[in-house]
Amino acid sequence: xxxxxxxxxxxxxxxxxxxxxxxxxxxxxxxxxxxxxxxxxxxxxxxxxxxxxxxxxxxxxxxxxxxxxxxxxxxxxxxxxxxxxxxxxxxxxxxxxxxxxxxxxxxxxxxxxxxxxxxxxxxxxxxxxxxxxxxxxxxxxxxxxxxxxxxxxxxxxxxxxxxxxxxxxxxxxxxxxxxxxxxxxxxxxxxxxxxxxxxxxxxxxxxxxxxxxxxxxxxxxxxxxxxxxxxxxxxxxxxxxxxxxxxxxxxxxxxxxxxxxxxxxxxxxxxxxxxxxxxxxxxxxxxxxxxxxxxxxxxxxxxxxxxxxxxxxxxxxxxxxxxxxxxxxxxxxxxxxxxxxxxxxxxxxxxxxxxxxxxxxxxxxxxxxxxxxxxxxxxxxxxxxxxxxxxxxxxxxxxxxxxxxxxxxxxxxxxxxxxxxxxxxxx
Ligand SMILES: [Mn+2]
Numbered sequence: 001x002x003x004x005x006x007x008x009x010x011x012x013x014x015x016x017x018x019x020x021x022x023x024x025x026x027x028x029x030x031x032x033x034x035x036x037x038x039x040x041x042x043x044x045x046x047x048x049x050x051x052x053x054x055x056x057x058x059x060x061x062x063x064x065x066x067x068x069x070x071x072x073x074x075x076x077x078x079x080x081x082x083x084x085x086x087x088x089x090x091x092x093x094x095x096x097x098x099x100x101x102x103x104x105x106x107x108x109x110x111x112x113x114x115x116x117x118x119x120x121x122x123x124x125x126x127x128x129x130x131x132x133x134x135x136x137x138x139x140x141x142x143x144x145x146x147x148x149x150x151x152x153x154x155x156x157x158x159x160x161x162x163x164x165x166x167x168x169x170x171x172x173x174x175x176x177x178x179x180x181x182x183x184x185x186x187x188x189x190x191x192x193x194x195x196x197x198x199x200x201x202x203x204x205x206x207x208x209x210x211x212x213x214x215x216x217x218x219x220x221x222x223x224x225x226x227x228x229x230x231x232x233x234x235x236x237x238x239x240x241x242x243x244x245x246x247x248x249x250x251x252x253x254x255x256x257x258x259x260x261x262x263x264x265x266x267x268x269x270x271x272x273x274x275x276x277x278x279x280x281x282x283x284x285x286x287x288x289x290x291x292x293x294x295x296x297x298x299x300x301x302x303x304x305x306x307x308x309x310x311x312x313x314x315x316x317x318x319x320x321x322x323x324x325x326x327x328x329x330x331x332x333x334x335x336x337x338x339x340x341x342x343x344x345x346x347x348x349x350x351x352x353x354x355x356x357x358x359x360x361x362x363x364x365x366x367x368x369x370x371x372x373x374x375x376x377x378x379x380x381x382x383x384x385x386x387x388x389x390x391x392x393x394x395x396x397x398x399x400x401x402x403x404x405x406x407x408x409x410x411x412x413x414x415x416x417x418x419x420x421x422x423x424x425x426x427x
Pocket of ligand 1: 083177252279326
């Protein structure tokens with residue numbers, strides 16, 4: 001479905017006067033605090049977050065799945081949906097594909113289709129956490145870490161194939177989330193499974209084009225419940241350091257044990273120039289994959305504080321980051337959910353941009369704890385949404401994406417086009 005741009009224009013014209021009032025007020029407040037508002041607007045307007053191809057359908061749990069209708073039936077329709085999101089917010093200009101769920105049959109046609117919506121291909125994702133019907137060896141007891149070389153070779157070959165698909169689409173990175181691990185004490189030798197994995201990673205690393213990166217994503221548990229091979233940021237960093245400069249860590253917000261200080265992990269990765277990207281989502285208990293910012297907006301703000309501080313500090317030399325959403329929703333319209341996630345990410349980013357950094361540094365140097373907290377709270381308590389709306393207006397996106405989506409009955413139109421009982425590939 002291709003959105004008629006004149007509808008967005010009409011929508012914006014009706015809402016512009018009220019927006020202008022809110023924006024002018026906030027602009028004055030921020031300028032009085034010494035901020036360069038046009039520069040902040042530009043940063044927000046150019047910020048792009050990749051949409052995962054697996055989040056466009058309704059997510060399921062191991063107990064059931066309740067599809068909402070009108071889900072994309074093919075890679076082409078997934079790209080159309082991301083194009084729709086991008087037209088609505090002008091901040092979703094990239095898509096992250098998952099192989100083998102989204103193998104492009106005709107890469108140049110797919111690339112052209114994506115370009116027609118202004119989309120690029122972010123990191124491609126390999127999958128050795130499931131067995132595919134045509135594969136010879138099972139991943140039941142692991143893939144890149146498996147005790148049997150045949151299984152490891154098969155998993156390596158899959159990753160090389162994913163890189164090839166990525167090259168055809170103009171992607172520049174491979175994300176490996178390795179689900180390998182054990183469920184019972186004594187099941188495997190930790191050192192040897194690390195070493196086998198390192199050997200597999202090295203073979204994949206050797207196949208990376210010069211301008212590519214590999215992102216090593218970590219996760220402490222699930223699907224395995226005793227140990228995982230890449231359990232935490234330390235293990236991810238260790239692999240990256242052993243592999244070389246093209247290997248970078250990937251932080252998925254849901255892949256930490258409860259109450260982990262994720263912002264400090266971000267700072268450590270940045271300090272080493274080893275942060276590759278992010279999988280944004282939110283959670284209350286584990287890897288809940290809830291809408292970004294739905295549970296812990298303050299944590300998200302603190303993470304963006306470290307990101308903005310690190311990316312603007314002369315002491316930090318980290319490559320540009322890949323920003324991606326990795327969520328899966330069981331009860332919401334996936335497109336509305338993704339609009340909410342992108343908004344939450346940009347709110348946290350905008351709040352981090354308006355932290356009075358000079359004053360914060362001074363407070364830190366003087367051990368003025370209360371003042372440091374005042375500065376952080378001042379930014380976090382500021383309603384920055386008029387800034388985000390202004391950036392959308394500047395970019396020709398919808399001032400209010402979700403009301404626009406609802407008023408124009410977009411889901412109903414997708415159902416009419418694709419049917420009620422459509423199933424998308426993904427989680
Ligand atoms: Mn992830």
